[in-house]
Amino acid sequence: MATFQRARSDEQRAMRRQSILRTAADMLDEMPVAALSLNELSRRVGLAKSAMTRYFESREAVLLDLLSEAAARYRAEIAATLPGWVDPSASAPVRARQVAARLAKTFAAHPTLCELLSVQHAILEHNISVDVATRYKRSSRDGMRWLAERLRGLLPELDDEQALRASHMVIILVGALWTRSRPAPAQLAAFQADSSLAFMHPAFGEAFEAAAATFLRGLIAEAADAS
Structure with a gap:
């Protein structure tokens, strides 16, 4: 100490x-x-x-700042590699799956970020002042806008609003699936004891890739229908 x-x-x-x-x-x-x-x-x-x-002002304020810093490091790390995430000659649905796969891999390599995102709404956004909440939400907004711009560069079929929806959903999926892929010991024992429950214990990478790809493909189809 x-x-x-x-x-x-x-x-x-x-x-x-x-x-x-x-x-x-x-x-x-x-x-x-x-x-x-x-x-x-x-x-x-x-x-x-x-x-x-x-x-x-509180433990939660510390962790929200830590979350903002972890998210910034994640963005800095992936920035240089983003152009290589997709095959530009591939169809839009194939590129959507490629983006989803790379998102799954890169988020899984940042467990602290995923852990903090998984408790963001239930824990971290409580016991804080309006000033701290506003500062964090603005940082989160800027990060999602950054990701939305990069997603649109990889999937130009999306418009600005769709890309922002995709970015927001990415964060939601990370938090939700990280939690479900790491159950408490009693839950894990139950899954291991009864194979019929196995589908409730998804591997983070596989579950995230499938869910993100489905969402991105849905947005691409929506854009095609609107054109």
Whole structure:
């Protein structure tokens, strides 16, 4: 556990916030989001809980900032590879499946991002102020617009509104399917004991690819019908 002097300058406060976020990220390598408490985070950072609230108003505020940073890293990582995600000569439905497959693979390589997205609405967006909620939602909006623009570049059959719908659905699918692919121990034991329940325990990559491809193909068909 580190012990810090009070941060007095803007630079020191920014460094302290980053230290808190790095510590929280390290904790998520050890435990699920539900087990991460502000008390334990404060102890590991070396701050009293009352001092911690000078930087983050709640545990959820810390995790929302962590989610925004994880999403930004994901976008930076995939940006350079996006042009190679599809065969430009392939049909639109084939390209939709190619995009879905690459999205599945790249999200699966970022488990912390997926874990945070899976609890975003049920946990992280509670116990926060309007200011924190607004800041996070604007960051989320900008990220979805970024992804929508890239999806339209790969699937030019989509218009701007459809591409934004696709981007939003991608985030929804990541959160929902990540949760379902990682059941609690009792649930996992039930799936293993009764093979008729196996379909309720999908592998994240396979389930995401199939669902995303179906949604993208539906949007492409919708665009064709409207033209």
